Amino acid sequence: MELKLRKNFKFYFMLMVMILLSTVFASAAETQGTVLASQGIVRKTNDFNGDVVNSLPIGTRVTILEAKDKWYRVKDSTETIEGWMYSDLLSVDNKEEIKKGIITASVLNVRSEASTDSAIVTKLIEGTEVIVIKGQGDWLQIKLQVNKTAWIHRDFVKVMPNLPSGVILKGDAPLMEYGVENAKKLASFKENDVLYIKHFQNGWYQVVTDNFVEGWMKEEFIELQINVARPISRSGERTSVFSNMSEITSKYIGKKYVWGATGPNTFDCSGFTYYILDTYYGEYLKDKGINLPRTSRDQGTVGTDVSRANLQLGDLVFFNTDSRMGRTITHVGIYIGNGDFVHASSARAKVMISTLSEGYYSTRFLKAVRF
Incomplete structure (x- = not known):
C-alpha cells in the first residue's frame, strides 16, 4: 500500500511539474509590446475604417497575439481590451527585424544571390520599403515574403532602424x-x-x-x-485619404491651447486644423487646388458644403461660440466619425474630442465643409 502511494505521489508530482513548466514556457513565448502613442487606438479589424474598441495610454504593456500586414492584434494585461493596433503605435520586445531599407533607385533589380551574375527575381521601384536581414560586402539580404529572401546592392538603398x-x-x-x-x-x-x-x-x-x-x-x-501615408487617388476618391484621421489626431490630444499658435506643441482652433491638414494631407489639398486659409472664418469659405447628417472623416465642422443665435464662425474642428470631432478648445485650454450630437457644440453648430 505504501509503495502504491509513493508511486501515485510521484506520478502526480511529475504531472504538476509538467503543467507548471508548460505554463511558464507558454508565458515566455508570448510577445510583449509597449504603447508609444499618447492614445493607442484599438480597433475591431486591422484597418483604419475598423470600429474603435478602446484606446490605451502611452506606456501600457500589451500582449501581441497576431501580426498581419502592418497591424498587431493585442490584448491588455487585464484581458478586457482586445483588438488591432497599427504597428507604428507600438514597440515590440525583442523584434528580430531591426533594420529596414528605402529603395533610392528609380528601378532596382532584386537578385537571387549577392552577385550581378545571379538571376533577377523581381524589381523594386523608388521609395519601396524592405526589411533588411543582413549584409554581405556590397550586398544586403532582404525579406521578400515569408521564408523567401533575395539580395539588393547597398548603393541603392537607405538603411535605417525598423522602428516607429x-x-x-x-x-x-x-x-x-x-x-x-x-x-x-x-x-x-x-x-x-x-x-x-x-x-x-x-x-x-x-x-x-x-x-x-x-x-x-x-x-x-x-x-x-505615425507612418500612415496613403496614395492619393487622382479620381477624386477621398475616403481612403482621411481614413487615418483618428490615428493622426490622437497624437495631439492634450496639447495646450495658445491663441495664434499653429503647432506642433501648441494650437488655437484654426491653427490645429491648418497644421493637421497641411502637415499630413498637404499633397492631397494641392492636388485638389486648395490653398487652406489660416483662420476659422476663412477656412469655412473653401471646399464643398456638406450637411450635418452626411459628415465624413476629415470634414471641417464650424461653430459660433460667442452667441447661441450668432451666425459668425468663431471655432473649427475636424470630424473623426461616430458623431465626434477633435479640436483645440480655448475653454478647456487643450486639444480634445467633443461630440456633435448633444450639449454645447450641438446648439452652436453652423456648417461643415469637405475637401
Whole structure:
C-alpha cells in the first residue's frame, strides 16, 4: 500500500511539474509590446475604417497575439481590451527585424544571390520599403515574403532602424545613456531631426539613431510620427485619404491651447486644423487646388458644403461660440466619425474630442465643409 502511494505521489508530482513548466514556457513565448502613442487606438479589424474598441495610454504593456500586414492584434494585461493596433503605435520586445531599407533607385533589380551574375527575381521601384536581414560586402539580404529572401546592392538603398520614428520638437534635445536626469549625455539633436523609438518607460523614450546608437530621451523633446501615408487617388476618391484621421489626431490630444499658435506643441482652433491638414494631407489639398486659409472664418469659405447628417472623416465642422443665435464662425474642428470631432478648445485650454450630437457644440453648430 505504501509503495502504491509513493508511486501515485510521484506520478502526480511529475504531472504538476509538467503543467507548471508548460505554463511558464507558454508565458515566455508570448510577445510583449509597449504603447508609444499618447492614445493607442484599438480597433475591431486591422484597418483604419475598423470600429474603435478602446484606446490605451502611452506606456501600457500589451500582449501581441497576431501580426498581419502592418497591424498587431493585442490584448491588455487585464484581458478586457482586445483588438488591432497599427504597428507604428507600438514597440515590440525583442523584434528580430531591426533594420529596414528605402529603395533610392528609380528601378532596382532584386537578385537571387549577392552577385550581378545571379538571376533577377523581381524589381523594386523608388521609395519601396524592405526589411533588411543582413549584409554581405556590397550586398544586403532582404525579406521578400515569408521564408523567401533575395539580395539588393547597398548603393541603392537607405538603411535605417525598423522602428516607429519620432521627430525632435526642440533644439539641443539631449540623448542620455539611461532614462534618468543625471545620466551621461551622449549627444544632442536639432529641431526636426528624426530618431527611431524602441521603448517608453516613466516619461522617457528609448531611441535609436540613424547609425544605430541607442539612448534615452525625455518625452517632451520628441514626438511619435505615425507612418500612415496613403496614395492619393487622382479620381477624386477621398475616403481612403482621411481614413487615418483618428490615428493622426490622437497624437495631439492634450496639447495646450495658445491663441495664434499653429503647432506642433501648441494650437488655437484654426491653427490645429491648418497644421493637421497641411502637415499630413498637404499633397492631397494641392492636388485638389486648395490653398487652406489660416483662420476659422476663412477656412469655412473653401471646399464643398456638406450637411450635418452626411459628415465624413476629415470634414471641417464650424461653430459660433460667442452667441447661441450668432451666425459668425468663431471655432473649427475636424470630424473623426461616430458623431465626434477633435479640436483645440480655448475653454478647456487643450486639444480634445467633443461630440456633435448633444450639449454645447450641438446648439452652436453652423456648417461643415469637405475637401
